[in-house]
Structure formats: structure tokens, C-alpha cells
Amino acid sequence: MKQLLTPDQDRFMQLNLPESPKEIDEQKAMLALSRKSLHFLYRLWPSTRPISVGVNSIFLGQIESLDDLAKKETWWVRDGAIPLLWFFDRFPEPNGLSCKLVIDADLAQLVPKPWRRLVDCFRVVSTKRSFGPSRVVIVGGISRIFTTIESVEHALKKIGQYESMDSVRECLLFVPAQMLSRLEESHIHYAKIYQRLFQILPPQTVILNYDQLVTENAARQARVYSLNSKSIVADDGLLHLLLAQGAAMPHLAPVESLKVNELSPFHGVQYSALDVDSPATRGPTFAEFCAFKQKLSDKYQVEAFGTLPWSNWFHEWAGQRFLEAQQ
Amino acid sequence: MDSRAIGLIHATSPSSWASCRKILKNLVNCYRLAFGDGLANLHYDSKSDAYAELKLARQIKDAQLKTVAFVDHSRHPRDLLFAMDIAFGKAPWPELVFHVYGDFTLLTPQWQEVEDLLMKKRVKFICASPAQYQLLLAMLSEDSKACLSQFPFLVDRHDFYHSPEKRDQFRQRRGICANEKVIFYSGRLSMQKNIFAMLDAIRTYLNELSPCKILLAGEFDDLGSPFFSVQPQPGLFARELEKWLAIHLELDVKLLGSLSTPELNEAYNGADLLMSLSTHHDEDFGMAPAEALCAGLPALLSSWGGYRAFEQRPYCELLPVKVGIKGPTLNAESFLLLTKSILTNVTEDFQRSEIAEFYRQRLCVDSKSADLAKIILEDAEEFHGFSNLLRVHAQRVRSHPSGQGLYAGEEDSLYKKIYESYAPRDILQNSEVTA
Numbered sequence: 149m150k151q152l153l154t155p156d157q158d159r160f161m162q163l164n165l166p167e168s169p170k171e172i173d174e175q176k177a178m179l180a181l182s183r184k185s186l187h188f189l190y191r192l193w194p195s196t197r198p199i200s201v202g203v204n205s206i207f208l209g210q211i212e213s214l215d216d217l218a219k220k221e222t223w224w225v226r227d228g229a230i231p232l233l234w235f236f237d238r239f240p241e242p243n244g245l246s247c248k249l250v251i252d253a254d255l256a257q258l259v260p261k262p263w264r265r266l267v268d269c270f271r272v273v274s275t276k277r278s279f280g281p282s283r284v285v286i287v288g289g290i291s292r293i294f295t296t297i298e299s300v301e302h303a304l305k306k307i308g309q310y311e312s313m314d315s316v317r318e319c320l321l322f323v324p325a326q327m328l329s330r331l332e333e334s335h336i337h338y339a340k341i342y343q344r345l346f347q348i349l350p351p352q353t354v355i356l357n358y359d360q361l362v363t364e365n366a367a368r369q370a371r372v373y374s375l376n377s378k379s380i381v382a383d384d385g386l387l388h389l390l391l392a393q394g395a396a397m398p399h400l401a402p403v404e405s406l407k408v409n410e411l412s413p414f415h416g417v418q419y420s421a422l423d424v425d426s427p428a429t430r431g432p433t434f435a436e437f438c439a440f441k442q443k444l445s446d447k448y449q450v451e452a453f454g455t456l457p458w459s460n461w462f463h464e465w466a467g468q469r470f471l472e473a474q475q
Numbered sequence: 476m477d478s479r480a481i482g483l484i485h486a487t488s489p490s491s492w493a494s495c496r497k498i499l500k501n502l503v504n505c506y507r508l509a510f511g512d513g514l515a516n517l518h519y520d521s522k523s524d525a526y527a528e529l530k531l532a533r534q535i536k537d538a539q540l541k542t543v544a545f546v547d548h549s550r551h552p553r554d555l556l557f558a559m560d561i562a563f564g565k566a567p568w569p570e571l572v573f574h575v576y577g578d579f580t581l582l583t584p585q586w587q588e589v590e591d592l593l594m595k596k597r598v599k600f601i602c603a604s605p606a607q608y609q610l611l612l613a614m615l616s617e618d619s620k621a622c623l624s625q626f627p628f629l630v631d632r633h634d635f636y637h638s639p640e641k642r643d644q645f646r647q648r649r650g651i652c653a654n655e656k657v658i659f660y661s662g663r664l665s666m667q668k669n670i671f672a673m674l675d676a677i678r679t680y681l682n683e684l685s686p687c688k689i690l691l692a693g694e695f696d697d698l699g700s701p702f703f704s705v706q707p708q709p710g711l712f713a714r715e716l717e718k719w720l721a722i723h724l725e726l727d728v729k730l731l732g733s734l735s736t737p738e739l740n741e742a743y744n745g746a747d748l749l750m751s752l753s754t755h756h757d758e759d760f761g762m763a764p765a766e767a768l769c770a771g772l773p774a775l776l777s778s779w780g781g782y783r784a785f786e787q788r789p790y791c792e793l794l795p796v797k798v799g800i801k802g803p804t805l806n807a808e809s810f811l812l813l814t815k816s817i818l819t820n821v822t823e824d825f826q827r828s829e830i831a832e833f834y835r836q837r838l839c840v841d842s843k844s845a846d847l848a849k850i851i852l853e854d855a856e857e858f859h860g861f862s863n864l865l866r867v868h869a870q871r872v873r874s875h876p877s878g879q880g881l882y883a884g885e886e887d888s889l890y891k892k893i894y895e896s897y898a899p900r901d902i903l904q905n906s907e908v909t910a
Contacts, residue, residue, distance in 0.1 A: 153752070153804070153805040153807045154804075155672055155754055155803065155804060155805065156666045156668070156669045156671045156672055157666055157667075157699070157700035157703055157705045159666075159671055159672075191704075
């Protein structure tokens, strides 16, 4: 017998992911899920809930070394701008790797030169218009990891491009409790975010819990908006679920010439080659990040953001820079 | 001494934790025995508001108590202490006695909040086990260490006792053959208790332990291990156990559900070994082992936290535990040796009677009332603050609501610093073994 008995918590740590059993098995076979990466997935649930795209989906924080990536030919990368930059900083060169990484098309600019030949892009799209012209669902984490007042302003402005709040008959809001912290200063942050949201959203806005949203299929035939930019999670598992249940993004597939691979009767995905110069791709470049990091030198202590593996200064810089690029 | 000089503070509504309800009942009875029925019982509602607290604080002041003892865990004393600060003004405070429960670490922010208020007051923190005493020692400043005492949680001798008749009844009712050994677990059926680790270990050595039956008594919970960010979905533990049992049919495992106190006493008498390999951070004492041992049932326990104090070879053996930055792990090397040793060597009725007597002397309400009186009547020392470790820990807890992910960081050494007193030092240094 082995000399150590495995404590039950280690056994359950593997079962505890918000993943389907099949995905857990596949991921366990491919990647050693560290406590840190499990924690990351857990804290950002339901954005990190599993998606079914026919390719191995991954958050790059799960990668311990580049050898992990060599285990599959193609990886569907769900990370947003910050973890993607963090990954390229950890691994500036692919070092002979031949697998493909498929990233969100909006993040193309982040890919440093040595990696470009290995990267393709995806874009999640709606394939059917929503029927209910005045039903709106707004989802998103409001913790400081995801949002600032500025980023919420930006999200609301974006919603305003498609919706006139006066004519919205039904507005549903879902803020995942999993992502909330009970720190004193966080409460103030949440209060400010809610205050701003309710200045803009119609008075009849209903706040839902997860069960009401998902189990009761509340988003069906509604237009769905996220409060979050793609700074942390680019490919949001909750959005996939809502889209599959019949919610729709406000616009249809943006590039007519690209084929849509259907993921559900209501949404799908378009693939494209990496185009760092495309006007559709916005955000800080990897070169900008390197220059900023150089300027910082050793001035900043690397102080982890509680549950996230990168430092505060990096989180704030990349988040802010990404937001600016979106505006 | 005026018996009214001791005020007992406890909640009107019972704790949601079964073990805490028993602990409170037995502690209160012990105080009664030690100081007579004239003790001032000061009840507070676990949901009382600030005004109710102020009224209670004034009641404490008016009663001119020498000592106020917080014996209940269901509510942290912080709010009442703040109210006492208002009620007492510049008047001298009674001595404050805090019986410490397993959630002390999770409540470090609340303790830090009352640090200034407690300064220079006469305070006693009473820990239930030597391991918890060591844990708290590290949480107190050098000048405050004299504020620490140790007194066990107690067992009611009328509830748990040795009885050959009950053994026969139990075994007969359960259809247990004379040569069949019963390994018994009592407590929450929870990930926190290492039930799977225990079953895995028994299964590995089944040939050498057969014929044996495993009985698990208790209710399922899905509390998981929030400190390490392991939060099972509702029902997951039960489902996994069901699956595991369906695969490992070679093991004769029965789930008894939640047992009443008389049923539990009968089961302790009917079984041959109590096994609990918990390495949960709240294992500051161990009511199930205490009760089982008082009923004369020998035990194999993890060498962890409060369990360690029960060691009394050959009747209560400990399985080594190593605590690292990723949490505690059980060293399985001696599992077979210890299990077999108890099952083959402790078989006689006189031995079980001896076990019961030994532990009843040390753990029963009536046997310990004189010791309690001595501790309480001794003048308390002045409190001079907590240690930096408590402050660091409190800061950590604040940023992890309900302790979620408290020690989940991979390079986190805070867990080890806090809980290394829960595993013996020699094991810490000498068990660099790999799976």
C-alpha cells in the first residue's frame, strides 16, 4: 500500500469542478489540475462552466509547462486579455511546440510574434435573432477582479447602442454570487456598481439567482449582454449556456463570408486566421505590455490578487489598457 | 465563595452542531456541579440586537459577578463585549472566561476586533485539548500566554457507559457473528472526516482484517473543505459513497444513519473498534472518540488535533499525520499494525471495562467538576494582546468570506504555521514520504 492515505478533500477536489464528469476525466487525463487552477475555475464560476465546442477547451492557468500543451493538437483558449498576456509573459517562445491555440478574435493583438504561426481565432456568434424585442438579460461578475466603474460605464454604453431602456419591457439581471467577496471595501465597490446600474436600467429590472436564470430558462428569446469585457474570460460558459437556451446576442454573425459551425440551434462559432492588424482586434499588444513591465522594473512587489495567479499591478494595467482600447 | 459570582453566558437557541449541543449541556452541568445551582445563567439569543445585548450587559454589571464564562459557541462574544464596554463605563469588569471551540481560527477577525477592549482585563481562554492549547499559544502575545488554560469537553456518564448486555443486544439485532469484528465510525459523513481514506485503507488490508463489518453512523453533509476551496455540490458526498460501495462489494459496509444517544451507546458497546481518521481543521477535541472510549470501545484515531490527547496504548492508538502547506496527510504505514493490534489484543470484557473507567475518570462531568472549579477560581491573568500570527490570520480570513479558499494558495505556509500543533513535531520532521 502507498505510504500516504489520500485525504478525502484531495479526492473531492477532482470532482468538485463545475464541469461535466466527461470533461473532468478528459482534463484529468491531459492536465494535472492544481489547487490554484481549480480555485480559479471555482471562483469565476459560472463564467468558467464547461463549454462544448468540439475542441479541448482550456484556461491557460491550467498549464504548468509547455509540455502540457503538446498533449493535444488544438486547444480552445477561453482566457481573456489579462491571463493571455500573463501566459505569453510566462512562455515568450513556443519552444518547438506545434499545437494550435484558438483564441477569441478580439484578443488577436496580444499574440507576440513567436507565437503567431500557432494561433487561430474564434468568434462566438448568434445565428437567430431574438423574437422578444423588449426582453433583455444582463449578466456578469461585478467583483473588482472583473469590473471597475469605468468598465461598467463602458458596458452600459454598449448596451445603450442596441437598446433604448425606455422601451425595454422586461429586464433581468444576474450577478453570480460566487464571484462576490465580503471584504469591506468590496461592499463599497458593489454598492457603487449597483447604484450606477440602477441609474441606467429600467425600474422594473428583476434580479435573478442562478436557478431562476438557468433552470427556469429565463433568458429564452431575450437579448443577452455581459457586464464584463473580455479582460478575464473571453469565452464565457454562462453566455454559451444562455445562447444555447435561446437567448441571442444583439447582433448576428458579423462576418458573412465565414462559415458558422453550429453549437446549438441558436448560436455557433466562426473560425478565422489570426489577423493582428484587423480593425476588429483591439487591446494592448504584447509589445506594449513588455515595455510597461520594463518601466516598472523592480519597483512593484508582486502581490497576488487573492485568487488569481498574477500580480495586482499587472491586473490593473492590462484591465485598464484593454478597456481603453475598447472605447 | 458566593456561588452567584459566576455568570454563564449561553444562547437560548441550540447550536446547529450536534456535538456543540452536547458540549454545552455537559459544560453547563459541570459548572452547576462545581458551583451549585445558584449559578447565574445569562441567556442571549443568537439573533439578539444591540439593545438586547446592552440590556444583558447591564444585567451582568448589576449582578456584580466575579466571573463571566462564555460557554457557548453559537455566537462570538464580540457584540456582547462591546455592549459591556458601554454598560460598565469605568467600572471594573468581571473576569472573562472563554471556552474555545474549533472555529477559533475562522473567528480571528472577531477576536482581533475585541483585542483593544480586552487589554488589561483579566481573561482566561480555556482550550479543550493540548493541541488546541498549543494553537492558541501561538495566537497570543508573550505577555498574554498566562491567560491560557486547558479543560476538556465532557461526556455525561449516564449517556455513555460500558455494558456487556448492550453489546449482546446490539450484535444480536445486527446479526453480527461472534468472530466478526465491527469497525465503527460515528460522526458526520463528510469529506472533512476522511471516510474514503478510512475505507480505502480497510479495503487494502481486508484479507488480514476479515471477517469484519464496517458500520458508519451519522448524517451526510456537503460542507466540503472550504478552507481549501473544495465545495461539493449538494448530495455529492453521499452519491460518491454510494458509488464506491457499489464497486467495492467485498467490503461489508452498513450505513446506520443518525443514532440517538442510547442507540449510540449501544453501538459503541457492540462494536470492536472506533475508527476516525479525520484531519479536519475543526477537530479541536473529538466528542465521538470521547464518548466511545467512555463506553469502553477501543479506538484508532488520526494523530491530529484534539484526538491526540486520547492516546492510551493499547486502547487508543494514533495513526501518524503530516501537516504540510497543502494540508494534512495520513501516514498509512502503521494502519494495519495498529488496527490488527487493537482487534486482536483488546477482546476481553474486563479490558473494555478498564477503558471505560480510565476515560470516564478523565472526561465525565462529575469526575471533572473539581478541576473546573480550580481553574475558574484561580485568579485570571491580565490580557496583553494577541500575537502577530492572529492578526495575519484575521487579515487572511477577511479576504476569504466564510473561510472559502483560506489556504488554497499553493505556496501557502500559513496553514502549516497555524495547524502544525495539530500534528506531533516528530512526525513533521521525519515523515518526508511520498505516495
